[in-house]
Amino acid sequence: MSYIKKPVARHPKLKVNSLGLTVRDYEGSMSTLCAGCGHDGVTAALIQAFFELEVEPHRLAKLSGIGCSSKTPSYFVSEAHGFNAVHGRMPSVAAGANAAHRDLLYVGISGDGDSLSIGLGQFCHAIRRNVNMLYILENNGVYGLTKGQFSASADIGSTSKGGVVNRQGPIDPVNTALSLGATFVARSFSGDKDQLVPIMKSGLRHNGFAFVDVISPCVTFNDHQGSTKSYAHTRSHMHEVIETDFVPLRSEITTEYSEGSMQSVTMHDGSVVKLHKVAGEYDPTDRRAVLDYLVDVGSRGEIATGLLYLEEAGDDMHGFENTVDEPLVEIPFADLCPGSKALEEVQKEWW
Amino acid sequence: MHPTDTRDPQYYHRVVDCQWACPAHTNVPEYIRLIADGKYTESYMLNRESNVFPGILGRTCDRPCEPACRRTRIEDEPVAICRLKRVAADLRGDIDHLLPKAAAEKNGKRVALIGAGPASLTVANDLVPLGYHCTIFEALPKPGGLMRTNIPSFRLPVEVLEEEMDMILDMGVEVHYNHRIDSMKELLDEGDFDAFFIGTGAPKGKELNIPGRTEGSANIHIGIEWLESIHFEHIDSVGERVLVIGVGNTAMDCCRSSKRLGGKDIKVMARKSRPYFKASPWELEDAEAEEVEILIDHSPQCFVIEDGRLKGMVFDLVEWEENETGRLVSTKHGETFIPADDVLLAIGQDNAFPWVERDIGIEFGEWDMPVVDRATFMTTREGVFTGGDAAWGPENIIWAVEHGHQAAVSIHNYCQGIPITDRPPYGMNLVSTKMGIHEWRYSNDYDPVLRTEMRYADLEKRLSDMKIEAELGFDLKETVREVERCLNCDIQTDFTGNLCIECDACIDVCPVTCLTITHNGEEDDLRQRLMAPADNMDQAIFASESLPQTGRIMVKDEDLCIHCGLCAERCPTAAWDMMQSDLLIPYAGHESWPKTAITASTTLV
Numbered sequence: 001m002s003y004i005k006k007p008v009a010r011h012p013k014l015k016v017n018s019l020g021l022t023v024r025d026y027e028g029s030m031s032t033l034c035a036g037c038g039h040d041g042v043t044a045a046l047i048q049a050f051f052e053l054e055v056e057p058h059r060l061a062k063l064s065g066i067g068c069s070s071k072t073p074s075y076f077v078s079e080a081h082g083f084n085a086v087h088g089r090m091p092s093v094a095a096g097a098n099a100a101h102r103d104l105l106y107v108g109i110s111g112d113g114d115s116l117s118i119g120l121g122q123f124c125h126a127i128r129r130n131v132n133m134l135y136i137l138e139n140n141g142v143y144g145l146t147k148g149q150f151s152a153s154a155d156i157g158s159t160s161k162g163g164v165v166n167r168q169g170p171i172d173p174v175n176t177a178l179s180l181g182a183t184f185v186a187r188s189f190s191g192d193k194d195q196l197v198p199i200m201k202s203g204l205r206h207n208g209f210a211f212v213d214v215i216s217p218c219v220t221f222n223d224h225q226g227s228t229k230s231y232a233h234t235r236s237h238m239h240e241v242i243e244t245d246f247v248p249l250r251s252e253i254t255t256e257y258s259e260g261s262m263q264s265v266t267m268h269d270g271s272v273v274k275l276h277k278v279a280g281e282y283d284p285t286d287r288r289a290v291l292d293y294l295v296d297v298g299s300r301g302e303i304a305t306g307l308l309y310l311e312e313a314g315d316d317m318h319g320f321e322n323t324v325d326e327p328l329v330e331i332p333f334a335d336l337c338p339g340s341k342a343l344e345e346v347q348k349e350w351w
Numbered sequence: 352m353h354p355t356d357t358r359d360p361q362y363y364h365r366v367v368d369c370q371w372a373c374p375a376h377t378n379v380p381e382y383i384r385l386i387a388d389g390k391y392t393e394s395y396m397l398n399r400e401s402n403v404f405p406g407i408l409g410r411t412c413d414r415p416c417e418p419a420c421r422r423t424r425i426e427d428e429p430v431a432i433c434r435l436k437r438v439a440a441d442l443r444g445d446i447d448h449l450l451p452k453a454a455a456e457k458n459g460k461r462v463a464l465i466g467a468g469p470a471s472l473t474v475a476n477d478l479v480p481l482g483y484h485c486t487i488f489e490a491l492p493k494p495g496g497l498m499r500t501n502i503p504s505f506r507l508p509v510e511v512l513e514e515e516m517d518m519i520l521d522m523g524v525e526v527h528y529n530h531r532i533d534s535m536k537e538l539l540d541e542g543d544f545d546a547f548f549i550g551t552g553a554p555k556g557k558e559l560n561i562p563g564r565t566e567g568s569a570n571i572h573i574g575i576e577w578l579e580s581i582h583f584e585h586i587d588s589v590g591e592r593v594l595v596i597g598v599g600n601t602a603m604d605c606c607r608s609s610k611r612l613g614g615k616d617i618k619v620m621a622r623k624s625r626p627y628f629k630a631s632p633w634e635l636e637d638a639e640a641e642e643v644e645i646l647i648d649h650s651p652q653c654f655v656i657e658d659g660r661l662k663g664m665v666f667d668l669v670e671w672e673e674n675e676t677g678r679l680v681s682t683k684h685g686e687t688f689i690p691a692d693d694v695l696l697a698i699g700q701d702n703a704f705p706w707v708e709r710d711i712g713i714e715f716g717e718w719d720m721p722v723v724d725r726a727t728f729m730t731t732r733e734g735v736f737t738g739g740d741a742a743w744g745p746e747n748i749i750w751a752v753e754h755g756h757q758a759a760v761s762i763h764n765y766c767q768g769i770p771i772t773d774r775p776p777y778g779m780n781l782v783s784t785k786m787g788i789h790e791w792r793y794s795n796d797y798d799p800v801l802r803t804e805m806r807y808a809d810l811e812k813r814l815s816d817m818k819i820e821a822e823l824g825f826d827l828k829e830t831v832r833e834v835e836r837c838l839n840c841d842i843q844t845d846f847t848g849n850l851c852i853e854c855d856a857c858i859d860v861c862p863v864t865c866l867t868i869t870h871n872g873e874e875d876d877l878r879q880r881l882m883a884p885a886d887n888m889d890q891a892i893f894a895s896e897s898l899p900q901t902g903r904i905m906v907k908d909e910d911l912c913i914h915c916g917l918c919a920e921r922c923p924t925a926a927w928d929m930m931q932s933d934l935l936i937p938y939a940g941h942e943s944w945p946k947t948a949i950t951a952s953t954t955l956v
C-alpha cells in the first residue's frame with residue numbers, strides 16, 4: 001500500500017471526452033491491494049471503458065460483496081454511487097437497486113469466493129432474473145482477502161502456495177452462467193486490456209445481465225508454478241475464440257474483417273458489437289454449440305476467452321415484471337403507494 | 352529499438368533536465384535535497400565542485416537550467432533553482448577546512464592566465480591544487496572581470512563576490528594587478544610559462560554611429576564602460592532623463608543603476624517588441640518593478656545636439672513584419688523626438704585582441720576571432736588556450752566557468768604530455784533509494800504548489816543606495832516550500848526486464864501516462880504507439896529487452912515522468928527500482944571514472 005496519493009499531475013495531452021473529462025477523472029482512491037494484483041488491472045480497464053463510453057459519474061452505481069475483488073469499487077469513479085454489501089449478497093442488492101432505479105448504470109464486482117461459494121445462489125438468481133447490469137467476477141482461484149484458501153474455481157490438480165493439491169472439481173462460472181440462460185457471457189484476462197476494454201464496453205451497453213469472468217491473478221497467494229490462475233499459466237493457455245470490437249452509436253466502423261468470420265450484433269442503444277471469430281466454426285449466438293465448444297477447449301486445458309455468447313433481444317428483469325419505463329424512484333410516493341383505500345379496491349378482485 | 356543502455360552515464364544525465372542544461376552540469380536535485388535536509392554547507396560544497404561560485408551564481412546566473420526544468424512541462428513555472436542555490440550560500444557554515452588547498456609541492460609547471468574574470472579564476476581553482484604555479488595578469492586594480500565591474504552591487508554585493516574569489520586566490524595564486532598585457536608575443540617570448548590561458552573577455556561595448564554621436568559624447572556613454580566607472584566610483588550621478596538604448600541584460604543594469612544615481616525618468620528604448628527582447632524575463636520584471644519605462648518599436652535615428660549639448664534623440668517609429676524568407680523587416684511610419692540628459696548605449700559587446708600579434712601562430716578567423724577548438728579550448732598555437740567570453744564572444748558566468756574547467760583539463764594534459772584530445776570520461780554511480788516497502792530515501796510525493804515569489808527590499812530604500820541588495824532571498828518557510836517542488840529527476844526509474852510479469856500495475860498507476868508494454872518497433876513508430884504519444888523529441892524514450900512472458904517490451908517516455916516512484920511501489924517483482932544516478936564529472940587531474948555505471952542496488956526487501 002502506497003503512502004502517497006496518486007499525484008494530481010497528469011499528461012497535458014490526455015484525451016478529453018464529450019463531458020470534458022479525461023480518463024483520470026474516472027479514477028477512485030489509491031488501491032490498497034497488493035502490488036501487481038490482477039484486480040487493479042480490471043479496475044484500470046473499467047476506468048478506460050467508462051471514459052470511452054463517456055459515462056456520467058453520477059449515473060453509475062457500483063456494487064460489491066466482500067473480498068479483495070469486492071474492495072475495488074473504491075478505486076474507480078469516486079463520484080459514482082456505491083454499495084458494499086455483505087459477503088455474497090451483492091446480486092440481490094443490485095437487483096433491488098435496479099428495480100427501484102432502472103435508469104442508472106449498474107456495475108457489480110465480485111470474486112470467485114464471493115460468487116461461487118457463499119453467494120452462488122444469489123449469483124444464479126440474478127442471472128435468471130436477467131438483472132440489467134455488468135457483473136464482473138474477478139477470478140483468482142483463491143480467497144485472496146482471507147489469505148489464499150482454494151476457492152470453488154480452483155482446478156483439480158492445481159496447488160496452493162504451500163504445495164497442497166486441490167482435488168475437488170471446480171465450478172466454472174462461464175458454464176454456470178450459460179446453462180442458467182445468461183444473455184451475455186464473456187471470459188477475459190486482467191493482463192489483456194486490448195480484449196477486456198471492448199468486452200466491458202459491450203457489457204455496459206447490453207440490455208440484461210452481462211457476465212464477465214476475468215482471470216485476475218492473485219500475485220501474493222496464487223501466482224506460483226502449480227497455479228492455473230497465474231499470469232504465466234493464463235498467458236500460455238489463453239485461447240482467444242472471439243475478438244470483440246465495440247462500435248459506439250453513430251460512429252464509423254473502421255476495423256475490417258474478412259467476410260464470413262464476422263458477426264455483428266446491434267445493441268439496445270444502437271451501438272454495434274462486432275464479433276470476429278478467431279477459431280473457425282464458432283457461433284456466439286448458439287448457446288448449445290458454445291457450451292459444447294467450451295467443454296472441448298476446457299478438456300485440453302486451454303482457457304477460451306472473448307465475448308463467448310451474446311443474445312441481445314430478450315427481456316431483462318423489468319421486461320419480465322412489465323414495470324413502467326419511468327424509474328420507480330422518480331414516481332411520486334402517493335402514486336407509488338396510493339394508500340389503503342386503493343388497496344382495498346384492488347383486493348376486491350379476489351373477494 | 353535496441354534495448355536502451357542505461358549504464359551509459361549520459362542516458363540518465365539527460366533525464367536530469369536542469370543538470371543537462373547547466374553548462375557546468377551542476378547536480379541540482381542533490382543540492383536541493385541537501386538544502387531540504389538543512390545541510391547547507393554540503394549543498395554549497397556540492398555546488399562549488401561544478402560551478403565554483405555558488406554565492407555569485409545564486410544571485411546572477413543566467414539560469415539555462417530553469418527553462419529546461421521538468422516542472423515547466425508539468426505546470427508552467429520551473430523550480431526556483433537559482434534562488435535555492437543562494438539559500439545554500441547564505442546559510443552555509445564554515446567551509447575553510449573543506450576548500451581545495453594548493454598542493455604541498457609544486458609540480459614545476461607554470462601557467463600564465465591573462466585576465467582575472469571567472470574563466471581564469473576557474474582554471475586557477477582547478478590547477479593550483481594539482482601543483483601548478485598560476486600567475487594572473489589583470490589590467491584592472493581588482494579581480495573579477497565583468498562580475499565585478501559590470502554586475503551592479505544591488506544584484507551582487509561586493510562582499511559575496513570577493514569572498515568567493517578569495518577562496519581561489521588565497522590558495523596561492525600570483526596576481527599582477529594593473530598589468531595589462533599589451534603584447535602576447537612578448538609574454539610568449541619571455542619563456543617563463545609552460546602554458547597560457549587567455550581569459551580577457553569581450554571588453555568592448557558596441558558603438559552607435561549615427562549623427563550627433565561625437566558632438567554629444569560628453570553625455571553619451573558606452574553602457575559597460577559606464578557601469579565600470581560606477582563600480583570604481585568615478586561616476587556617482589546621472590541626469591534626470593535617461594535613455595537606454597538596447598534591451599538586453601546590460602540595458603537592464605544600466606536603467607536600474609540610473610534609477611539609483613538620481614535618474615527620474617528612465618526609458619529603455621527597444622527597436623522591436625517584447626518577444627524579441629534579449630534580457631531575461633526576470634530582469635525585465637525587476638526593471639519594470641522599479642518604474643523603468645520600456646518603449647518598443649523605436650529605432651534610433653540621430654542624437655539632437657544644441658549649443659554643443661545633448662538635448663535628446665530622434666527615433667523612427669517602426670513596424671515589423673516577417674518577409675517571405677522569415678526575416679523580420681521594418682517599415683517606418685513616423686518619427687518622434689524624446690528629450691534626454693544622458694544616453695546609455697547597451698547594444699552589445701565585441702571582442703578585441705589588438706594585443707595579440709597576428710604572426711605568432713594564433714590564427715584568427717571570422718569576425719576577427721581566434722580559431723579555437725570546441726573540445727580542447729586550444730588556439731592554433733600549441734600551449735595557448737582560451738575560454739569564457741574571449742573564446743566565442745559574450746556568454747555568461749556559468750559558461751565561463753565550464754570553459755575554465757575544460758581548459759584546465761587540457762592544460763593539465765598538455766603539461767603532463769598526455770594528448771589534449773584524451774578527455775577523461777564521465778562516470779555514474781547508481782544506487783537504490785529503497786528504504787522499506789514503500790519508503791524511499793527522497794520525498795517522492797508530488798507537491799502541486801506554485802513557484803515561490805521572491806521578496807524585494809523596500810522600493811524607496813533600495814533606490815536610495817546602489818549597495819542595497821534588491822532581492823531578499825528566500826526565508827526558511829519559502830525554502831521549505833520551494834524545495835518540495837523539485838521532482839528529483841536524478842532518482843531514476845531503473846528497469847530489470849527479466850523480472851517483469853507484465854501485470855500492468857506500473858502502467859495503470861503512472862499519473863502521467865509514461866509507461867507502455869507493447870511490441871517492439873522503430874523508435875518513430877513506437878513513439879506514436881504509446882499510452883500517450885511521445886512527441887517531445889528532446890526527451891529520450893527507454894526501451895527494455897524483450898519481456899519473458901510475451902516477448903513484448905517495456906517502453907518509457909522520459910518526457911513527463913515526475914519520479915514519484917509509484918511504478919516501483921506497485922511493481923510486485925521490483926522490476927522497477929528508484930535509483931539515484933550521480934553523474935561523476937571529470938576535472939583536471941581527477942582520476943578518471945569507469946565508463947559504465949557503478950551500481951549498488953542493495954534493496955531492503
Ligand SMILES: Cc1cc2nc3c(=O)[nH]c(=O)nc-3n(C[C@H](O)[C@H](O)[C@H](O)COP(=O)(O)OP(=O)(O)OC[C@H]3O[C@@H](n4cnc5c(N)ncnc54)[C@H](O)[C@@H]3O)c2cc1C
Nearest residue numbers: 411466468469470490496497532551552739740746747748
Ligand atoms: C552589464 C553586464 C551584466 C552581466 N550580468 C550577468 C549576469 O547577471 N549573469 C551572468 O552570468 N553573466 C552576466 N554578464 C556576463 C558575464 O559577466 C561575463 O560573461 C563573464 O564575466 C565572462 O567572464 P570571462 O572570465 O570570460 O571575462 P571577463 O569577466 O570579461 O573578465 C576579463 C578580465 O580580463 C581583463 N583583461 C582584458 N584584457 C586584458 C589584457 N589585455 N591584459 C590583462 N587583463 C585583461 C579584464 O580587465 C577583465 O578583468 C554580464 C555582462 C555585462 C556586460
Ligand SMILES: Cc1ncc(C[n+]2csc(CCOP(=O)(O)OP(=O)(O)O)c2C)c(N)n1
Nearest residue numbers: 067068069087111112113114142143144145
Ligand atoms: C459471511 C462471511 N463469511 C466469510 C467471510 C470471510 N471472507 C472474507 S473474503 C472471503 C473470500 C473472498 O474471496 P473472493 O471473493 O474470491 O475474493 P478475493 O479476495 O479472492 O478477490 C471470505 C470467505 C466474510 N467476510 N463474511
Ligand code: SF4
Nearest residue numbers: 369420421837838840
Ligand atoms: S524538477 Fe528538480 S531535478 Fe527536475 S529539472 Fe527541475 S530542478 Fe531539476
Ligand code: SF4
Nearest residue numbers: 861912913915916918
Ligand atoms: S516514477 Fe514511475 S509512476 Fe511516477 S511518473 Fe515516473 S514512470 Fe510514472
Ligand code: SF4
Nearest residue numbers: 851852854855857922
Ligand atoms: S508492475 Fe512490475 S511486473 Fe508489473 S508490468 Fe510493471 S514492471 Fe512488470
Ligand SMILES: [Mg+2]
Nearest residue numbers: 111112140142
Ligand atoms: Mg478470489
